[in-house]
Amino acid sequence: MLVYGSGLNPIPVPSPIHYELLLQLLERQTLPALESAQQDVQHGKAVAELLPDVQQALILLRKAASIQRQLEADCAYRGLPITHRWALNETTQTTPLAWESTGNPESKVENSSSNGQSLCAPTP
Numbered sequence: 001m002l003v004y005g006s007g008l009n010p011i012p013v014p015s016p017i018h019y020e021l022l023l024q025l026l027e028r029q030t031l032p033a034l035e036s037a038q039q040d041v042q043h044g045k046a047v048a049e050l051l052p053d054v055q056q057a058l059i060l061l062r063k064a065a066s067i068q069r070q071l072e073a074d075c076a077y078r079g080l081p082i083t084h085r086w087a088l089n090e091t092t093q094t095t096p097l098a099w100e101s102t103g104n105p106e107s108k109v110e111n112s113s114s115n116g117q118s119l120c121a122p123t124p
Contacts, residue, residue, distance in 0.1 A: 010083035011075060017086075019065040026058055 031054055037047040075082050 008081060010081040012083050012085045013068060013072065015084040015086050016065065016068070019061055019068070023058060023061050023065075026054055026061075030054055 031051070034047050034051055034054060038044050038051075040047070072082055
C-alpha cells in the first residue's frame with residue numbers, strides 16, 4: 001500500500017461543490033423557469049421540448065458525481081492521495097479524503113507537506 005509521504009503526487013479531481021452547484025441551478029432555477037415558460041402560447045411547445053434535455057442533464061450530473069465518489073473511495077482504499085480542485089490552474093490545495101466520510105466539511109483538516117502532498121493516511 002502506498003503512503004501519502006511516498007512522493008506520489010495527489011490525483012486531481014473536481015471539487016464536489018461543482019456538481020452540487022450545477023444540480024441546484026438546474027433544479028431550482030432552470031426547471032422552474034422552463035415549466036413556467038411552458039404556459040406561454042408562443043414558445044410553450046419549444047420550451048416543452050427542452051425539459052427532457054434538462055432532466056437528462058440532471059441524471060448525468062448525478063451519475064458523474066456518483067462515479068467520482070467511487071473513484072475517490074477506490075483511491076482511498078489503495079492509499080492514493082487525491083486533491084480537490086476548484087480551477088484548472090490550481091496546484092496547491094490538498095484535501096484528505098477522511099473529512100468527506102464524516103459528512104462534515106468543518107472537520108476537514110489541512111495536513112500537507114511542503115510539496116502539497118497529504119500526510120494523512122486514507123481510511124479504508
